[in-house]
Amino acid sequence: MDVDQLKDVIVDALEERKGRDIVTLDVRGMSGVTDYMVVCSGTSSRHVKSLADNVWIEAKKHGATPLGMEGQRSSDWILVDFGDVVAHVMLPEAREFYDLERLWQVPAQSDKHEN
Template sequence: MDAEQLKKLVIDSLEDVKGREIVALDIREMSGVTDFMVVCSGTSNRHVKSLAHNVWVEVKKRGIVPLGMEGEDTGDWVLVDLGDVVVHVMLPEARLFYDLERLWQVPVPGSDED
């Protein structure tokens, strides 16, 4: 499964359990570590854990071995590392505080950000 297909599987898995504000960031030009970051919000610690767990289960069903999962003990922010896709499932407060979308935003040539 290529990175685009894996990204779609992740997004579908998050949507299946009502993930909120799902954003996929293409960071291939910015990082050699992963191709995509998917960021999603959950409504509670339990929901965040459930979202991350569903991603884990769905990729394993398709024969993909996740590299790891961190943060499931607290559930404020759970990271699922799938190699080509890294998934961040966060409570809205954590998402706002860490602002990963802005951090990994690709600057547009000629804009004030480059």
Template structure:
């Protein structure tokens, strides 16, 4: 699956379960680790875990297996590594504290609306 298609799949999986403040960062020119980072918030630890599980489930159904996941036990920040796309799903306070958008501020970022995700 192409990186842009995988990014859309991840964003749609997050949106399906009402992920908040979904942002996609294209970081391919800044790092060799991944092409896209998708950042989203959940409203509680359980919601963060559910969002991550939905991303993993939707990707597996399309034949994409995660390379790894981190943080699902506490679910304050769950990272899902899909190779070309890395999803960061966090509680709002965690997201504000680590401020990944500022860290990767040279990336082309955009807040995605539902109409842009298709």
């Protein structure tokens, strides 16, 4: 499975369990660690855990090998790592606080500063 197929499997797994505000961040060229980050919100700790578990299960069904899962104990932010694609499943409060979308966005081109 190529990286784009894996990204799609992860998004589908999140949609299947009613993940909210799913965003895919293309971080190729900005990160040497991964190509894509998929960020999603859950409505409760239990929902976050269910979303992350479904990502793990569905990706494995499609032949992907997960490298690990972090954060299951607190379940306010669970990271599911597949190497080329990393899923971040978060409670809205954690998502707002860490603001991964802003952190990983492409920097805007700056105009010449006038003094």
